[in-house]
Amino acid sequence: MSLLEVADLSVAYATKNSPPTHAVRNVSFSMAEGECVGLLGESGCGKSTLGTALLRLLDRPARITGGTIRFDGTDITALDENALRPLRWRALSTVFQSSMNSLNPVLTVEAQFRDMFRTHTDMTSGEIRRRTAELLEMVLIDPSYMRFHPHELSGGMKQRVALALALALRPKLVVLDEPTTGLDVVVQKSIMDSVRTLQREQGFAVLLISHDLGTVMEIADRVMVMYAGSVVESRPAGEMLHPYSRGLLGSYADPRAETVDVTYIPGxxxxxxxxxxxxxxxDRCPVALPKCATEKPPLAPVGDGLVACHVAPSTKADFADSTFVRSVRAVAEAPPVLEVTGVHKTYTRRRTSVTAVDDVSFALRRGRVTALVGQSGSGKSTIAKLLTGIERPDTGTVMFGDVPVHRLRGRAMRRYRKDVQLVFQDPFAALNPVRTVRQTLVRPLRNHLGLSEKDARARLESLVDTVGLAPAFLDRYPHQLSGGQRQRVVVARALAPEPSILIADEPISMLDVSIRAEIVELLDRLVHHRDLAMLYITHDLLSARLLADEVLVLNKGTVVEDGPTIEVIRNAQAPYTKLLLDALPNPPR
Amino acid sequence: MRYFLRRTAFFVITLWAAVTLNFVIPRLQPGDPAEAIVGQLTGQGPVDPDQIRAVRLMLGVPDTSLLSQYWDYLGSLVRGDFGISYTYFPYPVTHMISEALPWTLVLVGVTQVLGFLIGTVLGAFAAWRRNSRFDSFVTLGSQFVGSLPFFWIALLLLYLLAFLAGWFPDSGGHAVDVTPSWSWAFAGDAIYHGILPALSILVTAPAGWIIGMRNNMVQSLGEDYTRLARAKGLSVRRVALAYGARVAILPNVTGFALALGGILGGTVLVETIFDYPGLGRLLMEAVGARDYPLMQALFLFITIGVLLANLLADFLLGVLDPRVRKEAA
Structure with a gap:
């Protein structure tokens, strides 16, 4: 008998004012004891809703509208809270997304173990303390941290504490919902290693919910792929058959290769x-047949797994029309537009000072992309601030031709800002929600180019055309656009004043993997057609390889390695670069 | 520990600033009380220069330098010497204040703390039963009541319960034939007189705390740690109190400290309406009679009271919220 059996489960979000959203649609699957199943999918596909439903933690307006969940022989679909309580944590526990918030900020770590032990066991205070210490040691945290409050721990430590907490009563199933999202790659890897080791030792089953293909493929015995609320494929990690799964896999590539190609899924x-x-x-499928539009494909056995597709059994889909190819190309020498020499920046706050940038020098040239690669806290964003003149370096110079950016003020600074524009990380926060695209784009044209309202409006159509949007988009509000479309608007806004330098701060990290390559392609095209100099800031070496001609690897404010991208990636010398390379997902294709 | 030291140091500095302002501001005003009295006298006929001198001497108008005045002023503060009240001559100001202080302290202290507790508990319940009928009733009700001016409620209560129904006395802190003493009879009489003023404060006081607590707690209940507490299988009580309410109450504690200044202003109105023998009414009288020494001492007392209450609230927040302790250290 399997540990978990889900049959025909549906979940809907029903609010008064809008039609219900059917987030999970007739999902059926089962999990064996000790099995590790990965649940993959992009944001909005229903994977977290499914996980929450299994834990019976759905809050209004979400509710289970059909189907059953059987856990360990008991039907828990409609069990009330009192009947569920003995099952909770003893048999079924969870680790939430590391959004810094899964531990109570006003209780000590020990107290958060204690209330759980008090609820489920008769252990004495001394026993609880000993067991808590044991559990913390298990996840490689010194037991003295018991007395600490969550805000005194780092993000990675909090997530380790959450993991220790989840395993405290030796549950049969642990639901891990994006357990490492938002943590640095190196920390991510060490936490997932812990999960794997402990799973082998203790034999609990894991449902790993993630959008991170690499992690899932590496850890899971079996991978389930969700799209639009349904499971479209389920099979052992390896080659996938469903066109959507193949599209997701296509967004990864080995950055060491001579020619790197990544695909995106249009639509x-x-x-x-x-x-x-x-x-x-x-609508997004490159190999769709006429019957795909009328007949719903069932989840049926093909090969060593299940797939819901009419085409997959016979044809392997590829996304040749939506592929971004990057080979090694020769770059002509160009004179630098911006030269950064020996900049230093230290932030001081209440007697403690942090050196954010320590003696960094580089140059940006026309028609070339320079990538700054590093983890959070490595000083990438501070460098972007020094370049745009938002912060001034303590020592060192930033020269734009013969203009000293590090000394500019007032009107001269305004003039300089016309030449250097930013593309932000979060397209959802970078646009004013109450302005149409037209209103957003007219601003920079009027402010920086001094155009009249009429002249500015006349330029808009060609402006949105350069970022691949139809003129009809001009009258839309940001909430009517998808993430990719918003990011195109952000790029258009940056291009509006006709800058010579573009600074792109993690422009694709908030986007779904299936459309990342689309934006990379756009940026690449713009740099070459408009002869722009670009600084590309990222934590991800693969996207640096796709876009950048040269790369600087930053660690704790200093450049540990730099050179042409392909050289740095193939012959990484610095241990830190090697760490970043190891953390890259490299799923089988 | 450092947090508490810092807060205390901050308290001492603000206290000094308040005391100094209290010294400086009256001296920046044009004219002086002696002139006012002389002016009144001139209305009745010609004034003898000796009379003017006598008035000045009686009031003690200083002729020394500002710095030595300031020094003397600090010295008399330390000795508790605030001068003699004009209106209640020959009683010293401190005597008048010490007569009125207990009345206000009990009335305002009890009603505000009670209002805070009632509001917080109701708000927490409303958040826990979000979108229930109880929630809509409490939320809408407190928005409505909170928007009513409370002196109007006081007048309404006075008219209905004291004047028309005659259930409660319409003025005073105690009956005329009962002398203040440490006896049950007096305590009962004082409470009986205090009910209407207390009620008029209590009607509106919880409204703000209800809305604040409800909104904070709706948020804390939606946080991951609360969902995790439910997943842990903790009892409903533990989830609601230790995870929901425990975090949600923190901004309310800060709000309470900030609200104290405004509360004292309201006290003046309530005490005047009910002719209640507290600090508020005393202040009203002092202003009406231009009793400068009394006014000055009252302002200083009120400022010190608010500062002390703020210090207590800061300490409480320091105990309740570990993050605050860390930030200040």
């Missing part, structure tokens, strides 16, 4: 408030 996911006939992926 966007369907509206989940409607039911449509046929396959939900049909």
């Amino acid at each position: 966007r996911p369907p509206d989940l408030s409607r039911f449509q006939d046929g396959c939900l992926f049909v």
